[in-house]
Amino acid sequence: MNCSCTRNTHTQRSRRLGDESGAPYATLSEAELLRAAEILRAHGALDDDHRIAYIGLDEPDRREVAAGRVVPRRARVQLLDVGTGLARDISVDLTEGELVLDVPIEHDVSGQVPLLQEEHALIRDLLAVDDDWLAALRLRGITDPATVALAGLSAGRYPIEGEAGRRLARVLAHHQPTPQTMPWAHPIDGLVAYVDLGSRSVAQVVDTGVMPIPQETADYHVPGTFGPERTTQKPIVIQQPEGPSFSFEGDVLTWEKWSLRIGYDMREGLVLHGIGFKDAGRVRPIVHRASIAEMLVPYGDPGPVRFWQNYFDTGEYLLGRLVNSLELGCDCVGDITYLDVPIADARGGVKVLPNAICIHEEDAGVLWKHTEQFTGTSDVRRQRRLVVSFFVTVGNYDYGFYWYLYLDGKIEFEAKATGLVFTAAYDERTSRFASELAPGLAAPYHQHLFCARLDMAVDDGPAVIDEIDVTTVPIDDGNPHGTAIGFTATRLTSESGAVRRANASIGRTWRVSSATATNRFGRPVSYVLTPEGTPVLQAHPESVIASRARFATADLWVTEYDPEERYPAGTIVNQSVGEQGLPVFIADDASLESADLVLWHTFGLTHFPRLEDWPIMPVDTCGFVLTPHDFFDRNPTLDVPASASSCSCAHEAPGHGGDPHHMPHSHHLPVSPSSPAH
Structure with a gap:
């Protein structure tokens, strides 16, 4: 690295x-x-x-x-x-x-099991001796198939003659004239191979015509390719001389008032179990299980070479087995604890992947702060968060998965997308559906859509869920000047009625409330899911990919807990039939009143590539937040001490010795101590 x-x-x-x-x-x-x-x-x-x-x-x-x-x-x-x-x-x-x-x-009923890693080698071997493939390369001036980088990709399930029941991959190619060349800069377009993995044969080579291979280099990994490195950066040093504030007992991690079990799965990657927060002498459950249960990357080029290009990175490729071994000081900085992960191979052997999960603490800015004119005090506390993360490389893209736990009971997830965009040749046709990033080089429009599975356990009992919208209050006798601010809470009572879209214009959130536990005022304790409200799947609702990825057509689905309902697109995803997963789960329209609730939240990025994304893409992010709402009886961080530093973070406000009538630069001094400034 x-x-x-x-x-x-x-x-x-x-x-x-x-x-x-x-x-x-x-x-x-x-x-x-x-x-x-x-x-x-x-x-x-x-x-x-x-x-x-x-x-x-x-x-x-x-x-x-x-x-x-x-x-x-x-x-x-x-x-x-x-x-x-x-x-x-x-x-x-x-x-x-x-x-x-x-x-x-059964292939016809469900689909095919995930692609095997050894099948990528099979694809290379088959195409290296296929006459039609080699002839297509020669038409493009390529005589050595060893200089062609092959991307063996999931085939989807399309009504193409002769494909029913076959285990398939579709193959796109890029030119790599030397081992050091970054091949994604040189797509071999107008060409795709369909490979039958079951019969070990090339089913079809589709050649729509020779297109020029873009020639501008993208070799950013070669020092000096794009000029000298900057020399202006001074060191940033992160130190924890007394070590981290978290500890492990087996796989159970405790930090501050949080506790959770760290798990890992070769399909989903990082899995968190038993997320709870210690309050009033007991650990209060919040989430029983949290994971990113599916990830979909649908491309928007409808042409004959790439119309099928849609990837379920979790269900088709098992992204958990594609994890990176993280590098200290590069992927993770500071005082780091790494977790090594055992992964089985196809023949039953086991490989331990070192440094697969990174755990550390970060300063996260101001937690709370106030300078009070009446008492003459100024207080500030620093927020910090626990970070549990891993990174995977799926072909051209790299994805970071980051779970954050905060001192105030907030849970946040952030996905980070980087790496290289998938490329094609740029011409008049592709200009409708792609960006030109270098001369003759296209990057098709596409999306990165993630689905979080959140098995909620708010105070470890049955729950209900409400959709909360901000509303304008009409002018009436109770609001004569029109200044009131209101909200509506709509109870989601059944699974079919809980397929919902986000709406940022009215601040839509979803509140999961305990059906049994209350706070000191007798109100239900709850956690609120706040979505970013970005676009969901943009493919036509009647398209093949929309049918196979129906989960991605809504921001939220809610189901009653069932241990067999693990994956939003179904257990079998590779070459899957349509309407699997969540459409099947909600078919019985189970009641959501006082139930064990599972939230399925789709979020992500819609990517129209820009020049700044080439030759390597700066990190783009998306995610969601779970926030306590009336879960605690008061601010749970009142016991957070002031930071140890050369200055005190809890002290007399400067310049007035505690007299509110001598506060410097105050333009809102109170008339009397009983009349607050704001």
Whole structure:
């Protein structure tokens, strides 16, 4: 990794996730992953013809755990027979050594299991000797297929003749004349290959005509390509001489008044369980489970080469297995604790990914502050936050996933998108759907849409949910001057009625309130989800991608908790049929009154690439916030001490010795002590 680091200002600690493998929600340990493969082999399910497409914790029903029942440790596995193309969904009891579930995954009913990493090598081998592909390259002046970088991509599910039932990938190409060349600058356009992964053959080569290959370099990684580096930056030093304020017990992390379990899944990546806040001597639950359960990148080029270009990075590629090993002082700065993550490979071996999760504290500005003219005091406290994050690379793009916990009980998620935009050749046709970033180089318009699954547990009981809108209050006897400010709270009572759109113009939020717990005034305690209100999926509602990604057509879905409802686009996403996942989950239209509620929140970026995004894109961000609302009886940070520094953060206001009538530069002095300034 190339980065500029002052390493002696940083501290690194490492732990391995899964050390507490006996706990109900603990990540599968290295030993458990190996045990699962051993059991599969013993039952004849894993051999030379089979591959593990996915393996993760088969999570127990939260109601069973809450009732204190002993729940089995199980692994959920998706297996692919690479000889026949048949797939199976299996649950492995790690204690009993049995397969407690073993059902076929039917292609026509659901779809295909995720792409295997070895299938990318298969694509390269097949195209390297395919006559039609090689002929198309020669028409473009390329005689050596080794100088072509191939992107083997999920195929989607389109009504194309001969494709039904086949396990497919579609392949786009970029020219890479030297190993150091950044290939994304040189798309080989007008050309796409359809590869049948099951039969190990090239099904079709689509060549719509030769287009010039853009030639301007994008080799930003080569020093001096775009001029000398700046020399103006002075060091910023972040130090915690007494170490971090958080601690671990197994996989359970505690920081300030927060506690939570850190988990990891090769599909979702980082998973947080049991998020709670200590208040009045007890830990009050807030969220039972939080993850980013799906990520969709739909492209907007409708042409014959790229009309199919839509990626479910979570369900089709298993982004959790694409995690980066983070670099101290580059990806994470300060006093850092890293978590190593065990990941199973397709044949049942296990690789431990080092430094996969980064945990640290950050100063987050002012927490609260006031200078009071009547008492002559000025107080300020600093906010800080705990950061739990990981980064993945999915082809050309890199994504950071950041969970923030704040001193005042706020929870925030932020996605960071960077890396390189996917490129094409720029011409008159693509100008409608793409930006020109270099001579002849196009970057198609596209979106990055994330879906958070938030299994709420506000004070650990059943809940209700209200949609809150700011409203204009009419002028009447109660509001004669028209100055009142109001809001409406609309109860969402059923799953079908809780498919909602955000509306920033009226400040729309969604409030999850406990059905049983109240604050000191007898009002329900609650947490509020505040969306950013950015556009959802822009593809036509009747399009194939809208059908397969129906979750992304609304900002919010709410369902009654069901342990089998894990993924918004369905369990099987690769080449999936339409209307899976959330449309199926809400088909029974379950009541949301006094229920265990799961919130599914879609948010993201709509990207019209700009010149500043090339040759590498500065981070763009999106996310959401969960904020306590009447959850605490007062500001929960009144006990936060003033910062230790050369000056006091709690002191007499300057210049008046406590006399409010001698405050300098005050233009709103009170008439009397009983008449406040504002």
